Structures are given as structure tokens and as C-alpha cells.
Amino acid sequence: MxxxxxxxxxxxxxxxxxxxxxxxxxxxxxxLDGNSLGAPPRTVATRLEEVIRKQWGGRLIRSWNEGWWNAPERVGDRIAPLIGAAPGQVVVGDATSVNVFKAVVAAVRLNPGRTEILLDAGTFPSDGYIVDSAARLTGHAVRRAAPSEMAGAVTERTAVAVVNHVDYRTGRRHDLPGITAALHAAGALAVWDLCHSVGAMPVGLDAAEVDLAVGCTYKFLNGGPGAPSFFYVPARYQDRLDQPLTGWAGHADPFGMAEEYAVAPGVSRARTGTPDILSMLALDAALDVWDDxxxxxxxxxxxxxxxxxxxxxxxxxxxxxxxxxxxxxxxxxxxxxxxxxxxxxxxxxxxxxxxxxxxxxxxxxxxxxxxxxxxxxxxxxxxxxxxx
Amino acid sequence: MxxxxxxxxxxxxxxxxxxxxxxxxxxxxxxLDGNSLGAPPRTVATRLEEVIRKQWGGRLIRSWNEGWWNAPERVGDRIAPLIGAAPGQVVVGDATSVNVFKAVVAAVRLNPGRTEILLDAGTFPSDGYIVDSAARLTGHAVRRAAPSEMAGAVTERTAVAVVNHVDYRTGRRHDLPGITAALHAAGALAVWDLCHSVGAMPVGLDAAEVDLAVGCTYKFLNGGPGAPSFFYVPARYQDRLDQPLTGWAGHADPFGMAEEYAVAPGVSRARTGTPDILSMLALDAALDVWDDxxxxxxxxxxxxxxxxxxxxxxxxxxxxxxxxxxxxxxxxxxxxxxxxxxxxxxxxxxxxxxxxxxxxxxxxxxxxxxxxxxxxxxxxxxxxxxxx
Structure with missing residues (x-):
């Protein structure tokens, strides 16, 4: 044949x-480039016109209380089943690199007394730049190791390892449950970058007890060029995640305009600024292709x-x-x-x-x-x- | 009458x-709420449909080289005349709170050896939350002072003051040139938040020799709910601005995929992640109302x-x-x-x-x-x- x-x-x-x-x-x-920029689902253009004309133009400021303000959690809950996360653990917003920064600083704060960040030697470069910058602020050392060698590389000094689920260059998939377990055995946390796996394969975050994860929505999730990324914070950390970009959208009472920061309950504490609604709702529309x-x-x-x-x-x-x-x-x-x-x-x-x-x-x-x-x-x- | x-x-x-x-x-x-969410210019819906269908759907990944990648600088240059900035000093992207974080950390690095950040006592709360968080990472103290009293409050310990041009609550406009000059006289830098003045009045950043500034595009610039904010970096700092969110979009050769960060020339060094194109080009369309x-x-x-x-x-x-x-x-x-x-x-x-x-x-x-x-x-x- x-x-x-x-x-x-x-x-x-x-x-x-x-x-x-x-x-x-x-x-x-x-x-054959949907791993870089997914194609547009047909629903996106019509949905966005409706958002602009009816929600923004028709309802104006009132739309913030009619579905906009909580869109980051609602859209996050639509991504959750694709990555093996129970509801209430995923929030959408900010660029991936911004969320990597939040995740890395939060992770070293969750695991105090350790001095080093382990970094996937084959990481997508932006994660490495951000890890270096975060480490400079927190005072940690950064050491690189191939994911396949992380079990041997992790030490009692390692606060966290940042690992890419799928290597952007070679396409190799790394052993997420195995590497996570090896890191945990050494007392280190695991932050996973899911950019090249979300929407391509089951991820199983909850099952593997991953500590934190971030991922991109403009590749296999077809959210549009530069669409907002997502941040996974499992329920067990939601009472103590201490992330560094403490904008008003992560405040317990954002419209109370209090002088002091008081962190929001649940995964909302991972939020920073006003959610970018046009991009967020374009992604929301794009996720409809997963319904069946x-x-x-x-x-x-x-x-x-x-x-x-x-x-x-x-x-x-x-x-x-x-x-x-x-x-x-x-x-x-x-x-x-x-x-x-x-x-x-x-x-x-x-x-x-x-x-x-x-x-x-x-x-x-x-x-x-x-x-x-x-x-x-x-x-x-x-x-x-x-x-x- | x-x-x-x-x-x-x-x-x-x-x-x-x-x-x-x-x-x-x-x-x-x-x-009468355009100071919170500007109304939609009619061009936005049609432009965004064109962006989705022709640029995203029709050209797909190729659009990154056909106007998308440099949109943050191009749209920034459209905002520049509204704030008294010469071209090449404004870049668009990220939430305002994210840009405040970049600006504050960059400012204390531009003014080393000083131990304190002065904060507008009437600031929009999010700026205060972010300043506190940045100061925790950089080791600076934060002290609050009313803008009208900053000239007396600034000391030789002050690295930078963060001031709102217009008080979000009372609507009072603060004396941007006078406060900036007083800060400079004490050796401190001035970071201005222009959220409530951009698009409402001339700002005169270059003339006042403002050090760094950020602002919002969804109020008087009508960019849409949660539209990306802007960051002003004057030419005199563009060879040494050292901001903390060093994502790949601020790299000198982003598609070179180098392991080490090498900062981009010009205002592009203030960029972080992949630009959010749908929101960016909605703002671009919205700025057409300023043409005449x-x-x-x-x-x-x-x-x-x-x-x-x-x-x-x-x-x-x-x-x-x-x-x-x-x-x-x-x-x-x-x-x-x-x-x-x-x-x-x-x-x-x-x-x-x-x-x-x-x-x-x-x-x-x-x-x-x-x-x-x-x-x-x-x-x-x-x-x-x-x-x-």
C-alpha cells in the first residue's frame, strides 16, 4: 500500500x-505549527465581536460584575480537566514568563532554608532567564541538570526544580510523575512548565502531586497569539502560597481599596492585575472545541x-x-x-x-x-x- | 439662562x-465612568475580526514577522505623544501592576546604596501592594508620604518615590514636574503612575525628566477591559535599565534561543513574555480616535x-x-x-x-x-x- x-x-x-x-x-x-501558534477555532471571531459589542459596549463597567471579574478562575476550571487538576486550582492570566516568576519565587518561599534552584538544562530559554532573575532576588544559586538526571542531581540544598514537561526542541517527554517523586524524596518541590504538553496529552498534575505548574494557551489550546497563560496551585498550598506579584486582583477584597494587602482565598491568590478580558474570552471561546x-x-x-x-x-x-x-x-x-x-x-x-x-x-x-x-x-x- | x-x-x-x-x-x-473603563471605539470590533480571520487564521505563525512581534513598541509610539515622550521610549504589555513591579525593582537598581522607597500615601492600592512586595525582595524599607509633602519627606536614603499623577479617589492632580525636581534634588528617582492622567491631560514626561512611568490603557485610552499597560523608559536609561522580569521577549535575539539572557537594545529591554496580540491590536485600533x-x-x-x-x-x-x-x-x-x-x-x-x-x-x-x-x-x- x-x-x-x-x-x-x-x-x-x-x-x-x-x-x-x-x-x-x-x-x-x-x-504543522500548532505547537507554536494554534489555529483559530471559528467561534473566536464571532464570540469576541459579541464581547466587544454587547458586554463592553452594551453593559460597559457593569460587565465586571456580570462574568468578567471571575473569568480567570472560570476559564482555569475549563483547562483543569485537560491537565488532571480538580476544579479550583487553575487561574488564567499574565504571560507564561510572568507566571514562571511567580511560581519560582513562591516555591522557594514554600521550602525555606534551602539555597538552590535546579533548572532543566534543556529548558525553553525564557524559563531560564526568569529563574536566573528570580534567584538573584531571592539569593538562591541556580544549577542546571537534564531532567533524566534530576533524581541524582537533587540534594538537600535544592528548594525547587523547574522542569519542562516536553522539551521544546527535541519533543522529548520527560517523566513527570517519576521526576516529581524523586524531587519530593529529597525534600525539593517540583515546578512544571506544561507549555508543550497541555492540550497534547494527559498531564496528571493532581495524581503526581506536582507542587506548582504553569503553561501556555496559545499552542495546543488555540487561545490566540500571546493568549494569557495559566497557573496551577494545588489546594494543599492555597492557604500559604506567597507569590511576589501581589496586585489588587489577588486581594481578598479588591474593591475595598484597603491600604494593606490581604490575600484572596483559593487559587485567586495567584492573580495580579486586572484580567485582560478580550484575550481571556477569546481563549474561553477557543476551549469550546474540547467540549466533545x-x-x-x-x-x-x-x-x-x-x-x-x-x-x-x-x-x-x-x-x-x-x-x-x-x-x-x-x-x-x-x-x-x-x-x-x-x-x-x-x-x-x-x-x-x-x-x-x-x-x-x-x-x-x-x-x-x-x-x-x-x-x-x-x-x-x-x-x-x-x-x- | x-x-x-x-x-x-x-x-x-x-x-x-x-x-x-x-x-x-x-x-x-x-x-461617566470612562476613568474606570473607557467606551469602545467602533473600529475595535471590526479590526479585531480582521486580526483574527486574516492575520491569525490566514497568515498563522507568519504574522509574527508581519507586524506582531514589534507591536509593543509600535503601539507604544502611538501613546508617546499623549504623554510627552519622544519616540522609542514606550512599550506596551503586561498588567499595570506587573509593570509597577518592573519599574520599582529597576529604579532601586538604578540608584544603588539607598535603602528606602517613598510611596504616595494616597496611591491606588495595587501600587502599594506591589511596592511592598518588591521592597521585601530588594531589602528596602517603604515609607508613605503625601505627594504634596514629598519634597520634605525625601532624604538621602530614598532610592525612589512612586507617585500617582492623579489621585484615583479625589481626582487631585499632583505636581509632576515640581515633585520630580524635588526628588532629583535629593538624589532620588521618580516613578510616576499615569493611570488616571493618560488620555485626560498632557503629561510632559520628557520635559520633566521623569525617570520611569507606567500607565493604564483601558481608562481614557479606551483599549478595552484589562487592556495591556505601558511602560516608559527614557532614552537615558535604555543602556542600563535592569528590570526583574527578564522573559524572552526582552532578549536581544529572542529567536536565537540562547541559554544566557542578553538584553535587547532600546525600550524593548522592558518587555517580558510573548505579546498578547488580540488585546494589543484592540488597543491599537482604539487609538485611532486620537488621530485628529x-x-x-x-x-x-x-x-x-x-x-x-x-x-x-x-x-x-x-x-x-x-x-x-x-x-x-x-x-x-x-x-x-x-x-x-x-x-x-x-x-x-x-x-x-x-x-x-x-x-x-x-x-x-x-x-x-x-x-x-x-x-x-x-x-x-x-x-x-x-x-x-
């Missing part, structure tokens, strides 16, 4: 094939897309060096080493196959299972073969 | 009367609205105690002490006169000169008289 026949058959029997129609995507485009699918279904198709893509690459581009694990210890992306990766991705993009590249030599293909078709990944392999 | 006749005449010869049609506002509504008016015109009308409102109050509600300065040392708002202010504002709102109240007993009426009519402030006085 040819790859083309196989792709057609896989698409024909894909239980998620109908979901692509819920996205505003050119049918002729093979969009489970994260397990998405994961199953994402892995199947990856397996098929790997076979296509092996067959059509035998020289391609895949750096993503061929077993299922990966996110929903496949990364390929390629000389001149930037130029080649430019050519593929011109031809309607959009992935991205990460310097110096990595081509990344994201497999957002809600809209990527088997024929898209075959086409990516064919286009790559034409460049080989 | 009756107040009604006078209001009609003032509206008839108001050079800005045509601007109200550019906003999506019920003609029957007297909206000057901030001086807006200020002139704002003061005239206030003067007329004060006369209406004196005539119709003689018992009303106005806490806003009757001379022009005020922002574009009038605040009235009123027992049971919360209940009364609820009644006014039901009758189509929307202001807000601040506990325990302040009624606030915002005079956003781009859409408030003289007959709106007369109506507010009449409705208040009916409650007296």
Missing part, C-alpha cells in the same frame, strides 16, 4: 476528522500522526535525522535535524507546509490532532524529500 | 462633539465639563460635598462624598447615569471628553438632586 493510500485510509477512519471544520484554516494548507473530545483521544491521534510521519520520513527521506524519540516518550511534535533548516522551512512554507525551525538546525513539525490530517504529514515528508 | 439651555449651547459649540459617534455607545446613556484631536483639546473640554458639572452641583445639589479640587489641579473626574454612595450609584446606573463609587463614601464621575456631553453632566447633577 502506498503512503498516499494509507494516508487516505487513516484520514477516512479518523474519529477526529470532523474537528478540522471547527477551525478557520485554509483547506489547502498543511499547518477527550485529551486521551487527542493524544492517541497525535501519537498515530507521529508514527505515520516517522514511517513516511524513513521511506521518503532516509537521510533525515529525527531527534524526537521514536517510542512514545514524546510530545505531539516531531523534530528533524537538517542543515540549513531555516532556508528549507522557508521553502516548505511557500509550498503550503508550515512548520517552524529552531536555530541552528532543527525543523519542528507540530501534530495538533484536532486539525492535522494524515495527508498533511505525508505531504511534509514529500516536500522534505524534494529538498534532500 | 437655565442649566438645560446652557448645556445645549455648550454641546452645540463643542468642537469635539462629533467624536462621540466614533464610539459604540447607547445615545440615551450618560456614561490633540491631548490639549481633550484637556480643555475635560476641564470645561468639570467646571460646568461643579456649577450644576452647586445649583441643584447644594449639600453635595465635592472632594475634587475646584481649581484646575485635578484630573478629568469629579468626586463627591455621599453617604450610602454605593446604593445611590446603583440607582443612578438604573436610570442611565453611570459613574462608579469607591468605598466607603465616594461617588466618582469621569469626564472622558471624547464622548461625554455637557448634557450628561447636567443629567448626573439632576439625578443626584433627586436622591438628596
Amino acid at each position: 502506498s503512503f498516499a493510500t494509507e494516508a487516505a485510509e487513516l484520514d477516512a477512519r479518523d474519529p477526529l476528522s470532523g474537528k478540522r471544520a471547527e477551525f478557520d484554516l485554509d483547506p489547502g494548507l498543511s499547518y 473530545v477527550t485529551i486521551e483521544q487527542v493524544r492517541e491521534k497525535g501519537l498515530a500522526l507521529g508514527d505515520f510521519f516517522l514511517r513516511c520520513l524513513d521511506g521518503l527521506v532516509p537521510g533525515a535525522e529525527v531527534v524526537t524519540p521514536r517510542d512514545h516518550e514524546r510530545g505531539n511534535q516531531i523534530s528533524v535535524l537538517w542543515p540549513d533548516a531555516g532556508r528549507v522551512m522557508g521553502l516548505l512554507t511557500e509550498r503550503g507546509v508550515i512548520g517552524d525551525f529552531r536555530p541552528p538546525d532543527v525543523l519542528r513539525f507540530g501534530l495538533a490532532a484536532l486539525y492535522v490530517r494524515y495527508r498533511d504529514v505525508l505531504r511534509a515528508a514529500e516536500e522534505l524529500a524534494a529538498q534532500a | 437655565s442649566f438645560a439651555t446652557e448645556a445645549a449651547e455648550l454641546d452645540a459649540r463643542d468642537p469635539l462633539s462629533g467624536k462621540r459617534a466614533e464610539f459604540d455607545l447607547d445615545p440615551g446613556l450618560s456614561y 484631536v490633540t491631548i490639549e483639546q481633550v484637556r480643555e473640554k475635560g476641564l470645561a465639563l468639570g467646571d460646568f458639572f461643579l456649577r450644576c452641583l452647586d445649583g441643584l445639589v447644594p449639600g453635595a460635598e465635592v472632594v475634587t479640587p475646584r481649581d484646575h489641579e485635578r484630573g478629568n473626574q469629579i468626586s463627591v462624598l455621599w453617604p450610602d454612595a454605593g446604593r445611590v450609584m446603583g440607582l443612578l446606573t438604573e436610570r442611565g447615569v453611570i459613574g462608579d463609587f469607591r468605598p466607603p463614601d465616594v461617588l466618582r464621575f469621569g469626564l472622558a471628553a471624547l464622548y461625554v456631553r455637557y448634557r450628561d453632566v447636567l443629567r448626573a447633577a439632576e439625578e443626584l438632586a433627586a436622591q438628596a
Whole structure:
């Protein structure tokens, strides 16, 4: 059976094939960059027009009491089931890097008397910059270790380790429950960055007793460019989380205008400033695509897309060096080493196959299972073969 | 001449009367809360639909290189003339409280060897919460002083003072050039919060040699609920500003994915995370209403609205105690002490006169000169008289 026949058959029997129609995507485009910027669900534009005209224009200031003020917790509760969190533990707002700062400072305060922060050696760079900056303020040392070696690297000096669930570059998935348990065994806390796993696979935060987590909503959650990120604070820390960006939105009585800060109950204590409603409600609309699918279904198709893509690459581009694990210890992306990766991705993009590249030599293909078709990944392999 | 006749005449010869049609506002509504949430310019909904469908949906990831990545500086340059800043000194992004945190930590680092932060005693509470939190991390003491007494309160221990240009509660405008000069004379820096003055009056940051400033875009700039705030970093500090939220968007080569942070040139060093594009471009669209008016015109009308409102109050509600300065040392708002202010504002709102109240007993009426009519402030006085 040819790859083309196989792709057609896989698409024909894909239980998620109908979901692509819920996205505003050119049918002729093979969009394999949903791990960087998810495609827009069709509901977003119409919902946002309604928010602007009816809620903002029609109700004006009154809308703050008609659903806006609590949107960060309400939208957070929609993300919670995707990451294995019980309700009331996720709040949405601020950029991911801002939430990493809050999480790291809060974590070292939860674990006083220890002097060091352990950092994923392959972390998305922004997390590293923020950890360095936070450590400079709190007086902690920063030491880097590969996630696979953290169990051996953690010591009695380690207050917290910051780990990426999925490596942004290679697509490798790290062992979240195992690493968390190893950190706990040494008395350290685990802060996980879920940017490249949320919406791609089950995460299981509560089950693994993760301490704090942050993640991005503009990749596999399709919230829009720069959409607000989320912050997970499990119930067991909600009476003592002490985060550094104590803006009025995290106050117990924000409209009381008290001079002294008094922290809000529950996960709201992780909030900072006035919630950014247009972006928040765009994300809210985008989350509707999850109403009739489970994260397990998405994961199953994402892995199947990856397996098929790997076979296509092996067959059509035998020289391609895949750096993503061929077993299922990966996110929903496949990364390929390629000389001149930037130029080649430019050519593929011109031809309607959009992935991205990460310097110096990595081509990344994201497999957002809600809209990527088997024929898209075959086409990516064919286009790559034409460049080989 | 009756107040009604006078209001009609003032509206008839108001050079800005045509601007109200550019906003999506019920003609029957007297909206006097633009100092809390500005009304939506009509362009916002259509622009955002275009951004979602054409830029996000049509161009997808490519849009980052087609105007999105530099939007924080580009939109900042549109705000700059409203606050008396030369181009290249304003960047948009993050909540106001997040930018206050960046500004305060950066300011104490610009002025090392000093041990204290001076805080506006009447500050909007969130700034105070953030200053306390920043001071806890940097080891500084916090001391409160009224802005009018800062010249006497500043000492050789003061690293920086954080001052609100307009008092959110009383509407009093503080002497930005004079206080800044007094702080400088004592070797202290001046960080100004412009939330209640930007878009209401000229600010003159460059002329006053203000050190750093932050401000809000969802009040008199009509950027939308929770729209991203702005951060002013004058050119003279752009080679050494050392702010604590060092996310990848402030990196000199963000897509280089280097392990070490290397700060971006210019005002971009004040950036943190991925810019929130939907909210940013909603604000961008909202700023179009400024294309054919000057901030001086807006200020002139704002003061005239206030003067007329004060006369209406004196005539119709003689018992009303106005806490806003009757001379022009005020922002574009009038605040009235009123027992049971919360209940009364609820009644006014039901009758189509929307202001807000601040506990325990302040009624606030915002005079956003781009859409408030003289007959709106007369109506507010009449409705208040009916409650007296």
C-alpha cells in the first residue's frame, strides 16, 4: 500500500476528522505549527465581536460584575480537566514568563532554608532567564541538570526544580510523575512548565502531586497569539502560597481599596492585575472545541500522526535525522535535524507546509490532532524529500 | 439662562462633539465612568475580526514577522505623544501592576546604596501592594508620604518615590514636574503612575525628566477591559535599565534561543513574555480616535465639563460635598462624598447615569471628553438632586 493510500485510509477512519471544520484554516494548507501558534477555532471571531459589542459596549463597567471579574478562575476550571487538576486550582492570566516568576519565587518561599534552584538544562530559554532573575532576588544559586538526571542531581540544598514537561526542541517527554517523586524524596518541590504538553496529552498534575505548574494557551489550546497563560496551585498550598506579584486582583477584597494587602482565598491568590478580558474570552471561546473530545483521544491521534510521519520520513527521506524519540516518550511534535533548516522551512512554507525551525538546525513539525490530517504529514515528508 | 439651555449651547459649540459617534455607545446613556473603563471605539470590533480571520487564521505563525512581534513598541509610539515622550521610549504589555513591579525593582537598581522607597500615601492600592512586595525582595524599607509633602519627606536614603499623577479617589492632580525636581534634588528617582492622567491631560514626561512611568490603557485610552499597560523608559536609561522580569521577549535575539539572557537594545529591554496580540491590536485600533484631536483639546473640554458639572452641583445639589479640587489641579473626574454612595450609584446606573463609587463614601464621575456631553453632566447633577 502506498503512503498516499494509507494516508487516505487513516484520514477516512479518523474519529477526529470532523474537528478540522471547527477551525478557520485554509483547506489547502498543511499547518504543522500548532505547537507554536494554534489555529483559530471559528467561534473566536464571532464570540469576541459579541464581547466587544454587547458586554463592553452594551453593559460597559457593569460587565465586571456580570462574568468578567471571575473569568480567570472560570476559564482555569475549563483547562483543569485537560491537565488532571480538580476544579479550583487553575487561574488564567499574565504571560507564561510572568507566571514562571511567580511560581519560582513562591516555591522557594514554600521550602525555606534551602539555597538552590535546579533548572532543566534543556529548558525553553525564557524559563531560564526568569529563574536566573528570580534567584538573584531571592539569593538562591541556580544549577542546571537534564531532567533524566534530576533524581541524582537533587540534594538537600535544592528548594525547587523547574522542569519542562516536553522539551521544546527535541519533543522529548520527560517523566513527570517519576521526576516529581524523586524531587519530593529529597525534600525539593517540583515546578512544571506544561507549555508543550497541555492540550497534547494527559498531564496528571493532581495524581503526581506536582507542587506548582504553569503553561501556555496559545499552542495546543488555540487561545490566540500571546493568549494569557495559566497557573496551577494545588489546594494543599492555597492557604500559604506567597507569590511576589501581589496586585489588587489577588486581594481578598479588591474593591475595598484597603491600604494593606490581604490575600484572596483559593487559587485567586495567584492573580495580579486586572484580567485582560478580550484575550481571556477569546481563549474561553477557543476551549469550546474540547467540549466533545477527550485529551486521551487527542493524544492517541497525535501519537498515530507521529508514527505515520516517522514511517513516511524513513521511506521518503532516509537521510533525515529525527531527534524526537521514536517510542512514545514524546510530545505531539516531531523534530528533524537538517542543515540549513531555516532556508528549507522557508521553502516548505511557500509550498503550503508550515512548520517552524529552531536555530541552528532543527525543523519542528507540530501534530495538533484536532486539525492535522494524515495527508498533511505525508505531504511534509514529500516536500522534505524534494529538498534532500 | 437655565442649566438645560446652557448645556445645549455648550454641546452645540463643542468642537469635539462629533467624536462621540466614533464610539459604540447607547445615545440615551450618560456614561461617566470612562476613568474606570473607557467606551469602545467602533473600529475595535471590526479590526479585531480582521486580526483574527486574516492575520491569525490566514497568515498563522507568519504574522509574527508581519507586524506582531514589534507591536509593543509600535503601539507604544502611538501613546508617546499623549504623554510627552519622544519616540522609542514606550512599550506596551503586561498588567499595570506587573509593570509597577518592573519599574520599582529597576529604579532601586538604578540608584544603588539607598535603602528606602517613598510611596504616595494616597496611591491606588495595587501600587502599594506591589511596592511592598518588591521592597521585601530588594531589602528596602517603604515609607508613605503625601505627594504634596514629598519634597520634605525625601532624604538621602530614598532610592525612589512612586507617585500617582492623579489621585484615583479625589481626582487631585499632583505636581509632576515640581515633585520630580524635588526628588532629583535629593538624589532620588521618580516613578510616576499615569493611570488616571493618560488620555485626560498632557503629561510632559520628557520635559520633566521623569525617570520611569507606567500607565493604564483601558481608562481614557479606551483599549478595552484589562487592556495591556505601558511602560516608559527614557532614552537615558535604555543602556542600563535592569528590570526583574527578564522573559524572552526582552532578549536581544529572542529567536536565537540562547541559554544566557542578553538584553535587547532600546525600550524593548522592558518587555517580558510573548505579546498578547488580540488585546494589543484592540488597543491599537482604539487609538485611532486620537488621530485628529490633540491631548490639549481633550484637556480643555475635560476641564470645561468639570467646571460646568461643579456649577450644576452647586445649583441643584447644594449639600453635595465635592472632594475634587475646584481649581484646575485635578484630573478629568469629579468626586463627591455621599453617604450610602454605593446604593445611590446603583440607582443612578438604573436610570442611565453611570459613574462608579469607591468605598466607603465616594461617588466618582469621569469626564472622558471624547464622548461625554455637557448634557450628561447636567443629567448626573439632576439625578443626584433627586436622591438628596
